[in-house]
Every structure is written in C-alpha cells, then in structure tokens.
Amino acid sequence: MSVELDVFVGNTTIMDEEVYQFWLDGYTVSDAVKVRMEGGVLEECEASAEVLQSDTMDQYRTFQMCERLLHTPAKLANQLLFQIPPHRQAMLIERYYAFDSAFVREVLGKKLSKGTKKDLDDVSLKTGITLKSCRRQFDNFKRVFKVVEELKGPLVENIQTHFLLSDKLARDYAAIVFFANNRFETGKRKLQYLSFQDFAFCAGQLISNWTVGAVGMNQNKWRVTTLQAFLVNEGKSMHDIFNISLILCTALRGKTKVYSEMEANFKNLSRGLINIAAKLTNTKDVRDLFIDLVEKFIEPCRSDRWTAADMKLFLIHYTNSAHILDTFKHQVTWDRYMGVIKSCILKMYHD
Structure with a gap:
C-alpha cells in the first residue's frame, strides 16, 4: 500500500499575502485555488493544479496555527515556532484586525x-x-x-x-x-x-474633548462633569444666547445667499443646539446625540439649501457671538461644547 506525502522543509515561513487575504475573507481552500488559477498563477509559476492545491492548503494550515498568536499580537514576536520577519508580522497583525x-x-x-x-x-x-x-x-x-x-x-x-x-x-x-x-x-x-x-471622526472629537484622557483616568468612559456643571450653574445664562440673534444676523448679512433663511430660523436652530447640550447631563439621552444633531439642526438647514460653507459660517459666528454677552465672555466650556458640535455637524453635513 503506497502513501503519498507532501513535505516542505525550510527556515523562514513562507506566506503568500493573496492567500492570506483569501483565508481572512473566509474563502474555502477550493475557492481560493479557483481564484488563483483564474489569476494565471499556474502559468506564472509553471506549476500543476495539484501543486497549487497543496500549496494553498499548506498555507491555510499555517494561518490557522498562527491565529491564536494573533489574538495576542505581542506574543507573535516572541514565539519560536514560526520564523516570521518583523515586517511580515506587522502585515499579519494589521490585516487580521x-x-x-x-x-x-x-x-x-x-x-x-x-x-x-x-x-x-x-x-x-x-x-x-x-x-x-x-x-x-x-x-x-x-x-x-x-x-x-x-x-x-x-x-x-x-x-x-x-x-x-x-x-x-x-x-x-x-x-x-x-x-x-x-x-x-x-x-x-x-x-x-x-x-x-x-462616526469615527466624531468619536475622535468626543474622546479628545468630552472625556477625561489624562493619565490615571479611563478615556473610554463618557464624562460630562464639566459640561454638567456649566449647564447647572449657567443654565439661565444659556437662554441669553437667543439675544445674540441681532448680533449674529448683522455679522452674516451679505455673506451668504441663505441669509433670510438663517435669520428666520435662528431661534429654532439655537434652541436645538441648547437642548442637545442640556441632554448631555443624562446618560440615556446621550445615546441620541447623532439623531438629535440630524433632526434638530442638519435637516432644517438642508431643507433651506444651506451649503457646507454656509453651515461653517453660521456655526463660527454663532459660537463667537455668544462671547459678547457678559455671562459668556470667559466661558471656556461653551467653546469646548461648540467646538465639538461644529466639527461633528460639518462632518455629517452631506448627502
């Protein structure tokens, strides 16, 4: 009774990046072999279909054995089973994740x-x-x-x-x-x-500005302590923002084609931004941040055919105009709040 064995002996572990991607994408060995054949690898390497099948299967086994190490990437550099150069290790990790x-x-x-x-x-x-x-x-x-x-x-x-x-x-x-x-x-x-x-861009803004990222604190946790204090202590003052409509409209007059729409909708838009800030004190309401931004601000502006430039102009002047009021002259938290809101809205304002 004869037995056929495929044996490979070497030092550096050979890994084909294309085959690795097939494995990551969930292709079966048969599907991977088919795609490789259609790509002309047999003619390129002057190999038979059997050799291609064996090579693909061997690499799949190697990837499967490496997978447990990829779960804890730092272990990949210290293991002795596979001789993988550092640049290849980086590729394996980056593509796996x-x-x-x-x-x-x-x-x-x-x-x-x-x-x-x-x-x-x-x-x-x-x-x-x-x-x-x-x-x-x-x-x-x-x-x-x-x-x-x-x-x-x-x-x-x-x-x-x-x-x-x-x-x-x-x-x-x-x-x-x-x-x-x-x-x-x-x-x-x-x-x-x-x-x-x-969403990833907005998350970066929230993490950097609305969480405590200092050493010794967990930046993954949502923290609105400063904003909450601002809203509690300055709650009445926030409504003074409605009084800046005249200041804002004067600054915007002649600078945009949708000036009349901005003037007509100022109070509703301003109320929307203030209500969003107020909801940040409630953990459950925080979950609706993005739907609130769309419903209370982005959709009304889109309905009035604002351009992205119009949006940016309005938000910049809106933020700055508040500082004319005595209660906002030195209010750093207001800038911190509006800085994030402005960045997120401008990122989200598209079709």
Missing part, C-alpha cells in the same frame, strides 16, 4: 454580546461578507473592547500598546470601542447616510 466598512457600520453602537453575534448570519447576507469573516471581525472588536475597557489612560495608545496596530487602525478601533461602551444610536433610518468614517 482590518475590517470591512459595510460590516462595522451594521454593528456600530451595538452591544458586543452573544445576542449580537447571533445576528451575524443576517449581517452576512445583507453585506455579502462571508459569515466566517463577519465572525472574525466581530470577535476582534470584542477582544479589543475587553482588553481596553477598564484600562486607564488614552484609548488609542492603549489599543496600540496591546494590539500593535497602526495609528489609523487603532483610532478606528477606539471609535468602535467608544461607541460600543456608550451605546450611541447609529441604526435609525435618518442616520443611514452616514458612513463609519463619519
């Missing part, structure tokens, strides 16, 4: 629990991403969340330290963790036009 925008948009803001994971079949069908890839991405989100959830210090730095990700990917994960922890509403129909990168 990369995710599809369509997938993350479906789970953003949801609790990273077993219940959500059970719904990944539907997410897979909706996005066209294989179920295996959806599960890998979800498990990565959950893994990062668990590691950094209670760590003190800057969120992005904690993620980079423990998972060795690039700055861009670490910031995206920081947004995912922040949204999962604070359960922001992102799934409403009116928010469907917003991309993950829109």
Whole structure:
C-alpha cells in the first residue's frame, strides 16, 4: 500500500499575502485555488493544479496555527515556532484586525454580546461578507473592547500598546470601542447616510474633548462633569444666547445667499443646539446625540439649501457671538461644547 506525502522543509515561513487575504475573507481552500488559477498563477509559476492545491492548503494550515498568536499580537514576536520577519508580522497583525466598512457600520453602537453575534448570519447576507469573516471581525472588536475597557489612560495608545496596530487602525478601533461602551444610536433610518468614517471622526472629537484622557483616568468612559456643571450653574445664562440673534444676523448679512433663511430660523436652530447640550447631563439621552444633531439642526438647514460653507459660517459666528454677552465672555466650556458640535455637524453635513 503506497502513501503519498507532501513535505516542505525550510527556515523562514513562507506566506503568500493573496492567500492570506483569501483565508481572512473566509474563502474555502477550493475557492481560493479557483481564484488563483483564474489569476494565471499556474502559468506564472509553471506549476500543476495539484501543486497549487497543496500549496494553498499548506498555507491555510499555517494561518490557522498562527491565529491564536494573533489574538495576542505581542506574543507573535516572541514565539519560536514560526520564523516570521518583523515586517511580515506587522502585515499579519494589521490585516487580521482590518475590517470591512459595510460590516462595522451594521454593528456600530451595538452591544458586543452573544445576542449580537447571533445576528451575524443576517449581517452576512445583507453585506455579502462571508459569515466566517463577519465572525472574525466581530470577535476582534470584542477582544479589543475587553482588553481596553477598564484600562486607564488614552484609548488609542492603549489599543496600540496591546494590539500593535497602526495609528489609523487603532483610532478606528477606539471609535468602535467608544461607541460600543456608550451605546450611541447609529441604526435609525435618518442616520443611514452616514458612513463609519463619519462616526469615527466624531468619536475622535468626543474622546479628545468630552472625556477625561489624562493619565490615571479611563478615556473610554463618557464624562460630562464639566459640561454638567456649566449647564447647572449657567443654565439661565444659556437662554441669553437667543439675544445674540441681532448680533449674529448683522455679522452674516451679505455673506451668504441663505441669509433670510438663517435669520428666520435662528431661534429654532439655537434652541436645538441648547437642548442637545442640556441632554448631555443624562446618560440615556446621550445615546441620541447623532439623531438629535440630524433632526434638530442638519435637516432644517438642508431643507433651506444651506451649503457646507454656509453651515461653517453660521456655526463660527454663532459660537463667537455668544462671547459678547457678559455671562459668556470667559466661558471656556461653551467653546469646548461648540467646538465639538461644529466639527461633528460639518462632518455629517452631506448627502
């Protein structure tokens, strides 16, 4: 009885980046082989279909054995089983933790629990991403969340330290963790036009300005202490902002084609911004921040055909005009609040 064995002996572990991506995307060995053949790899390497099948299967086994190390990236550099150069290690880690925008948009803001994971079949069908890839991405989100959830210090730095990700990917994960922890509403129909990168940008603004990121504090936690104190102590003064309409309108006259609309809707828009600030004192209401921004500010302005330049002009003058009032001359918190709101609205103001 004869037995055929495929044997490979070497030092440096050979990893084909294309095959690695097939494995990450949830392709079966057969599907990966088919795509490689269609790409002309047999002619390029002068190999047979059997050799290609064997090579693909061997690499799949290698990736599967490496996967447990990728769960704790720092261990990859210290293990002795696989001889992988540092630049290849970085590639393996970065690609393993990369995710599809369509997938993350479906789970953003949801609790990273077993219940959500059970719904990944539907997410897979909706996005066209294989179920295996959806599960890998979800498990990565959950893994990062668990590691950094209670760590003190800057969120992005904690993620980079423990998972060795690039700055861009670490910031995206920081947004995912922040949204999962604070359960922001992102799934409403009116928010469907917003991309993950829109939300990630806003998350960066919130993390940097509305959380306590100093050493010794947890930047993942939502903190509105300063804003709350401002609203409690200066609540009556906030309504004085309505009195700046004349000042604001004088500053805007002749600078925009929608001046009449700005003047007519000033009080409603201003009331909307003030009400959003007031809701920040309630943890449950904070979850509706983005839907409030769309309903109370973005939609009315879009209805009046404001351009992005009009929006920027209004928000800058609105913020600055408040300082003419005595109660706002030295109010740093007002600038801190409006700085974030302005940045988020301008990012979100598109079709």
